[in-house]
Amino acid sequence: MDRLEQIRATILAEVSRLPPERVPVAAAAGRWLAAPVRAARAAPPQTCSAMDGYAVRAGDVAGTVSLPVAMTVYAGDPPPPPLAPGEAARVYTGATLPPGADSVVREELVREEGGRAAFSRTALAGENVRRAGEDVPEGGEALPAGVRLGARQLALCAAVEAGEVEVVRRPRVALISTGDEVAGGRTPDSNGPALAAALAAAGMVPERRAVGDEVEAVAAALARGLEGADAVVTIGGVSVGARDQVPAAVERLGGDVRVHGVPMKPGKPFLFARVGGKPVLGLPGSPSACLVAFEVLARPALLKMAGAARLLRRRVPLPLAEPVEGRPGRARFLWARLEEDGQVRPVGHDAAQVKGPALADALLYLPEGTGAVERGRPVEAWLLEDDA
Amino acid sequence: MDRLEQIRATILAEVSRLPPERVPVAAAAGRWLAAPVRAARAAPPQTCSAMDGYAVRAGDVAGTVSLPVAMTVYAGDPPPPPLAPGEAARVYTGATLPPGADSVVREELVREEGGRAAFSRTALAGENVRRAGEDVPEGGEALPAGVRLGARQLALCAAVEAGEVEVVRRPRVALISTGDEVAGGRTPDSNGPALAAALAAAGMVPERRAVGDEVEAVAAALARGLEGADAVVTIGGVSVGARDQVPAAVERLGGDVRVHGVPMKPGKPFLFARVGGKPVLGLPGSPSACLVAFEVLARPALLKMAGAARLLRRRVPLPLAEPVEGRPGRARFLWARLEEDGQVRPVGHDAAQVKGPALADALLYLPEGTGAVERGRPVEAWLLEDDA
Numbered sequence A, B: 001m002d003r004l005e006q007i008r009a010t011i012l013a014e015v016s017r018l019p020p021e022r023v024p025v026a027a028a029a030g031r032w033l034a035a036p037v038r039a040a041r042a043a044p045p046q047t048c049s050a051m052d053g054y055a056v057r058a059g060d061v062a063g064t065v066s067l068p069v070a071m072t073v074y075a076g077d078p079p080p081p082p083l084a085p086g087e088a089a090r091v092y093t094g095a096t097l098p099p100g101a102d103s104v105v106r107e108e109l110v111r112e113e114g115g116r117a118a119f120s121r122t123a124l125a126g127e128n129v130r131r132a133g134e135d136v137p138e139g140g141e142a143l144p145a146g147v148r149l150g151a152r153q154l155a156l157c158a159a160v161e162a163g164e165v166e167v168v169r170r171p172r173v174a175l176i177s178t179g180d181e182v183a184g185g186r187t188p189d190s191n192g193p194a195l196a197a198a199l200a201a202a203g204m205v206p207e208r209r210a211v212g213d214e215v216e217a218v219a220a221a222l223a224r225g226l227e228g229a230d231a232v233v234t235i236g237g238v239s240v241g242a243r244d245q246v247p248a249a250v251e252r253l254g255g256d257v258r259v260h261g262v263p264m265k266p267g268k269p270f271l272f273a274r275v276g277g278k279p280v281l282g283l284p285g286s287p288s289a290c291l292v293a294f295e296v297l298a299r300p301a302l303l304k305m306a307g308a309a310r311l312l313r314r315r316v317p318l319p320l321a322e323p324v325e326g327r328p329g330r331a332r333f334l335w336a337r338l339e340e341d342g343q344v345r346p347v348g349h350d351a352a353q354v355k356g357p358a359l360a361d362a363l364l365y366l367p368e369g370t371g372a373v374e375r376g377r378p379v380e381a382w383l384l385e386d387d388a
Helices: A003-013 A151-159 A191-201 A215-228 A246-252 A287-306 A355-359 B003-013 B151-159 B191-201 B215-228 B246-252 B287-306 B355-359
Strands: A020-024 A053-056 A065-073 A088-091 A103-106 A110-113 A116-119 A141-143 A164-168 A172-178 A205-211 A231-235 A256-260 A271-275 A278-283 A314-319 A331-338 A344-346 A362-366 A378-383 B020-024 B053-056 B065-073 B088-091 B103-106 B110-113 B116-119 B141-143 B164-168 B172-178 B205-211 B231-235 B256-260 B271-275 B278-283 B314-319 B331-338 B344-346 B362-366 B378-383
Touching (some): A003 A256, A053 A065, A053 A110, A053 A116, A141 B355, A151 B287, A172 A191, A172 A215, A191 A205, A191 A231, A191 A287, A191 B151, A205 A215, A215 A231, A215 A246, A215 A278, A246 A271, A246 A278, A287 B151, A314 B314, A331 A355, A331 A378, A344 A362, A355 B141, A355 B151, B003 B256, B003 B287, B053 B116, B141 B151, B172 B191, B191 B205, B191 B231, B191 B287, B215 B231, B215 B246, B215 B278, B231 B287, B246 B271, B246 B278, B287 B331, B287 B355, B331 B355, B331 B378
Parallel strands (some): A065 A088, A172 A205, B172 B205, B231 B278
Antiparallel strands (some): A053 A088, A053 A103, A065 A116, A256 A271, A271 A278, A314 A378, A331 A344, A331 A362, A362 A378, B020 B164, B053 B103, B256 B271, B271 B278, B314 B378, B331 B344
């Protein structure tokens, strides 16, 4: 573990998952599971056909034979009667298999005429059959805790008839933009709306405030934020400038600064503190630095509170479309575009850029100690999603 | 272009982007831009310091020199007076540079004492300076049409003071689950809630209905769906089974089936039709097939209507954690997990599985004609997002 990863581990050790609550599946989209979802009903619920075809006892179809078609079963029909030896059943995809049948021969391999099915080859036991509970047995675990309920997870919850699920309470996050230039309206606050959208996309509840550079005012905003929220994210006021008042405000409230300054570029001034038992995540005010520090350090901590099992973005090594260079003594992050050929190309290097992040769909990570990396060599790409 | 890509191109050629509307940036999260965002204000608005340090005229600092510190400028301060030749200004990150200054020397390289700044090396013109409009000049294009407004894009809109943006109207999508087994409640409808969540996550407005297997009822549901919606997505009733009534319902309404059956597995029975000038996207009812056909053919068409420039998921070649095999005469898609080492491992092959898709974070694409692919070889992975 390098220094940056150690710092992240320190922060993660200081935050805990919020309490669970039970909600109907219909209201659970975008939430994280606090406990596994168990199957109230097996998936599939009955042994059924995986194909349009003919259900048989496999032993009855050795080579080319012809069997009488005793019944037809569609998906959704009531349970069919047993299949007598020496008979076939016409079945469609999803149809419950008649008791006794153990194989489905695809319709392309069967010729039906005059109520009889002529098979052109030997049937194999189990082929084209989906056994009851094959996906998930009744009472079995459908999904583990820590998974987010997106579209495909909601499909599984519906299939196993999970009426309610146990999810983690949504974190309420006070989001405080600091600085006279922002509070006074001279500079547009670009970080505040961005982080509010990012928190909402991650299933959290942001509560925005803006405050100037006075340490009393910052302390008061922090105190108000801490009252109602589970965590506070501040923007600006954390570097070494004489007007950087977030550390002073934390101390004024009797809080404890655990991390201040991180060996990374951009995002170096990041601060982590605890005040009144709650976490305070201090992001730098430069737009790119703010967004990088959020991705690398703040978002994982908030996702842990939200109950997520995976705290970092999906990461894959991807080849560089142009050479890049690490920075001595710290990790470096670069916003990048994923190109058609699967290469990644950096867009904008400067800490204050707002255009680079907006055009990026990945964040490249050059760990501390990385020197020059040639074109075509792989680097770790953190894959950003479309909506945050 | 192989057969599957040709079919997708046929479908895409049949759908058009919906009309644009102007909305305030604050209400535009998750929407697609119908027109570029132009900068009402340059980013950055003034030439400013990229560092905490000392602003100088570069020509004044050749080697080790000492200059009087004439002023201090913080981010957000009113515009400072000009810097006289032979003077330095103490500046903090984001501070407007005094006219005349063209270089900022990092504070680590300067010793300030008794109102004078002692420089330890030559200053370079332009270093640590962010020129006004460097990110986006006033009136310049901040974001192109077709981009989705997520967190980082909203930051850029705020920075350039785009008060309103032109976005595409959200597609209203009628989502019709067909089949007696679903409408009658004997089988839980797992596809309906999943696709409703997927459409909502993609910024669309789903309107759910359920209907049985009678062709009149399916036609009536289609007609009602077409009245209020921009497109219809049906689930089930599109394969060759005798009860598969979607194609018959389309014809009963005077519609035109353009695609029925696609060389892919799963998802083969997919149907595309036009009825009354609107697109109908018919998905198979087997859960995995339904979700694959949605990803591969329906979602791109709906995203085109929504105004997205990128219609397919982000795709990267990733190495296989275990061998896979293509299917003769058709493309194959496999749900897969991204492993810690960047490899992809298939989870569940069967068309009807609901557990595989729920555990997947990628969809692997083996184009038609792909044979056996060994462990460690790259395959095209479509990267799924967390919330859909």
